[in-house]
Amino acid sequence: MNRFSEPLPSLARPAHISHAKHALARLPGSLVDLDASRMAIVFYCIGTLDLLGVLQDQTSETERASWRNWIWEQYAIGRYGTGFKPGPFMSTTSTNSGHDSPHIIMTYTALLSLSMLRDDFSRLNRPGLLRFVSSCQNRDGSFSNTPNGGGDSDLRNLYSAFCICSMLGDWSSIDVECAIAFVASCRTYEGGYGQLPSCEAQGGTTYLALAALHLAPPGPRPRLSTAEKAKSEHWLVHNQDPASGGFRGRTGKAPDVCYCFWGGAALRILGAHDKINAYAFTQFIAACQFPFGGIAKAPGQPPDVYHTYLSLAAAAMYAPRLELSARAYGQWEFGPFNPLLNAREETVRWARSHIPARRF
Template identity: 35%
Template sequence: MESGEGFDRERHVFFMEMMYELLPSEYESEEINRITLAYFVVSGLDILGSLDRVSKDQVARWVLSFYSRPDVLEPGTFYGFHGSRTSQHPANKAVSKYNAGHLASTYCALAILKTIGYDFSNFDSNAISASMQYLQQPNGSFIPIHCGAESDLRFVYCAAAICSIINDWRGMDKEKAKNYIISCQSYDGGFGLVPGSESHGGATYCAVAALRLMGYIEEGRATKFTESSMIDVALLLEWALQPNFFQRQASDGGFQGRSNKASDTCYAFWVLGVLRILGAHQFIDRESLRSFLLSCQSKWGGFSKFPELQMPDLYHSYYGLAAFGLVGELGLTPLQVELGVTMNPGT
């Protein structure tokens, strides 16, 4: 779609409604992540101010049906939310060692509930708080499932967001998590997913947002980190803005998630989200970014990853909407950046 056509809110609402009613067959390979896809749809409709298009009670019942909550907590087992029916055993059976709650699915499930205004006083989160500690590794990172998997900043962020939503931090050692985040800051100021890896827009968002949720960063104050945070803020800002030759905001107006990579719709949110948390978002070229996002807008609603692609996908459609919310598009409700829910969920 040509950037001059403007932001087509109604078409995006229609696209998200279609995704709510029935996912296309192309998403069959993502069945294990169904609750994550649902988060993109429900939160996307909330950003669009169209949450009334879904039944909140029906959504709440569906999400809660994925909660793994046994009568007796077994040490070493994580009891969170399953990602789909294919990773969920009948309630009368013990949680399988290889098929249980997942940290990212648990974050998405709780974020959906918060988005629709669910009353968490009716929710028993003790199983999550008591068992999430088993996922934290000695170096402070988290694995997503108790039977073992990769550990990196994505799951540190999920753990922090979960604790924030349920308002219970017993499930993580914040000091260890903070030290792990610090160890992931690269020489250029950005953050890699693991220590020593290349700086990445998504990983940098996870690091900064997690520090904000844990209370190590004051909201919107790029120069006021608590002393215990120990990250190099000036270098981080230089990475995010890169005013010199290798610019983070590219000539097409979009953001590069990694140096010398093509601009991508989702990085408009990841990088701008970092700058928003730091209080430095005013230094970007807003109109150029908006123009880039419009070039990724599909005529069928939603957004593609790159301007030259025709078909939208749910992941980039959601983060395209989230980025538009951050640049102040009229009629959109911006996210509480560090948590991934809108400022006034449930309305």
């Protein structure tokens, strides 16, 4: 038997489902530092259930309604428009006064989470959301994570802004070409992209840059030249570790399962996903599973919701390409995945049909 058709280790679906549902209910005290990113945690957990195809079947309507309500409790209305906060922070109850500043990354994750939960978005103030995204753009084309230049300004925020505009189907509130110029300024000699101009290329920021370029509406010239595309492909392909099959995030670093998503999704966007070893790639993800649920950054490490979601998203793109015998009788089967918005195609369709302003 060809070793690339040998069955993979089983994907521990029930354990990963339990891991995500437990994290939605409570996190251990050791993870209190994540409290300021609670909206992202919700996204990773709900996203894991959505990727595994159990969100509607193995959770109750009461649970889904409570998660929707919690997300909307973080909806902030202020002088710069409307969006979503990271969470209520250290309070045991919601402290949303209606005038807190929203966060652009958390707004992107909230919109996708609500789409996974099949919210009708009747509470969404679309003009206010566009005003908020506009308020986060800086003169150099970059975006801050909060309005009027607040917080960090890097490719994470730019990607989130592009996702929001794409889901709304409205790019009128931002200067797209100025933003594209900022993305170009983050490109390195290797063909990857750094967090900011003059920073080292990383797998995560390279994904963000390439996804943003492909989400953007058509411009006066191609977003990537043929030579630039080839160089990015070359750098990404050579970030797959030949020994383990995993991806490294930077040149010369150890592989990390989250970069299986960042690198793998970037190659999918470029149409070069057939240039890597998909069997070894998926085998590395399988090796990072924790026996009692969740997936770790590397074999033998403790799991977390971030690496669990991203590794399953990576598997959703590449495991279906393997021979049926290698997928261990359906254990590694997933629905179609959208690498640009980072969600299942079914969820993206819901977002694109319900988030834009209704036209009668």
